[in-house]
Amino acid sequence: MTFSVELEEETDGRWIGEVPELPGTLVYGSSRAEALAKVEALALRVLADRLEHGEATAELVEISFRAA
Numbered sequence: 001m002t003f004s005v006e007l008e009e010e011t012d013g014r015w016i017g018e019v020p021e022l023p024g025t026l027v028y029g030s031s032r033a034e035a036l037a038k039v040e041a042l043a044l045r046v047l048a049d050r051l052e053h054g055e056a057t058a059e060l061v062e063i064s065f066r067a068a
Contacts, residue, residue, distance in 0.1 A: 004020060
C-alpha cells in the first residue's frame with residue numbers, strides 16, 4: 001500500500017506534513033525534511049496501532065510513502 005504525503009510551508013516558515021489516507025496524521029516541522037520524517041513516523045505508529053487492534057489487514061505489511 002502506498003500513502004501520499006502532503007507537505008506545505010506556512011507563512012511563518014513552519015512546515016505541515018499530512019497523510020490524507022490516515023485522518024489525524026498531521027505534524028509540524030521546522031523544515032520540509034523534518035516534517036516529512038515526523039509524518040512518516042506518525043503514520044507508521046497509526047498503522048501499527050491499527051494492526052495491533054485488528055483494525056487493519058496484513059496487506060499493510062509492505063508500506064511506501066510518496067511525497068507530493
